[in-house]
Amino acid sequence: MVEGQYGTTSNLAARGALHARYATRDWFGWVHERVALRDGEAVLDIGCGAGWLWDRPGLPEVTLTLADRSPAMVEAALGRAQVAEKTGAVADAEALGFAAGQFDAILALHMAYHLAEPAEALAQMAPLLAEGGRLALSVNATGNLGALWEIAAECLGLPPMDPSVAVFSDIAAEAALVAAFGQVERHDYADLYVVSEPEPLVAYLSSLPEAQEAGADATPAIRAAVDAALERGPLELPRRSALFVARG
Template sequence: MTDPDETAAHYKDSSKLAVRGGFHARFAGRSWFGWFDERLGLTPGSRVLDVGCGPGWFWAACQRLPEDLELNLLDQSAHMIEQAIGRLSHLRIGQAVVADAMHLPFPNASFDTVVAMHMLYHLPDPAVALREMHRVLVSGGRCIVSTNSPRNLPQISDLSRVAFGSAIDDVVQARFGTAIALDLMKAQFSDVSQQTYADVYEVDDPEPVIDMLLTMPPGDKADAAGRQRLQDAVADLFTVNDGLVRMQSVQDMIVGTRAA
């Protein structure tokens, strides 16, 4: 999704996101949140902005947040912001705003760290958002983003293409896949580095696969024929794999620094 209105409608609440989150929570061998938390490297008193914070699940799961952290939240969905504020009442929240990631409503040099997790590929122009993140960072501040590797959950993308003719990962890779993300980050920041999370999901139940694909574009708008093709394709996949499908999850974390 790169159309702003379509993205806003899809993420007006967390219901579809919760279905996908449930799939990952059930089948992941280790926690993506825990892995990302270990590598944030936040310092006491840091002013942090989370762009596209969603319902705040990540920060609620963090175990390594330093003392006196000021967490600022931004999302295009008022419902997501409301959920995040309620979920994160134990943290020191600075500002929590409903706004566009491509037009950050903050003065220059407002934050020590800006984080954008798995959301820049939804924007019409991720480069504009990165320029805005650069603007609101202090000198020496860090921009930390994440995206899907092209090797992420290949069976999910293949099923979507068979059932619906395309996959959301086609958009992800074209807009902000790992290679493009690295290039865009290097255009704005110095000392750009990449770390890769990898896991293997052992999926032994076809229903969560179907449910997840029906919450993702283009499956979320599938007609009856498309849903039936999905049912058939998933059944075939599980039959060929004797009821246990191993899926590789690969995510990339990219970090850059605003030069002094």
């Protein structure tokens, strides 16, 4: 998955572009407000992707470790993060080699559904937190991008729901964190994207693993399904995510 899907930043960027184009709210700013990092804290962002969370001025002066299984993501995140004290690490969230008690905060945003055993991996992060430290985990929630998955079902043969929710839903994530940490705060995030242009949808669908495997052969079917959906009017896509903050 990581090598094929995240070997470069382009698939993630195609999906991020849909959010950037149509979001009416600032997801990453919302996450920062809730995690409330402080100057001097040691922070691990595991599955950091292209580092979009850190691409803003005025962040607290944390000591940041940007970690991802994909070297290309680590490099992109290091280039983007507007934090003075930052290091990169190519690391697997299921086998983290950090010392116990090393971090005041661990962030795992929209990545746990890629893990073979997400609940176990989250439990193994708990000892890495210093006393009073917190783990912030986000996942997509039920209903996320609803009608987009109906189009994906038509042109790529996927089940008509967000595949990440099918693998590790908000409900499963909450249960895993309660089991590992005892207590967890849940914050729900909602937005509505009103999409009338085909290109961001075509790019999003073309970035999915199933489309990538089919290569150029998938493009005509994706375009036809997107055009047919937009002929009925703008698509209203709910964005649904959940952010959990668990304390060590």
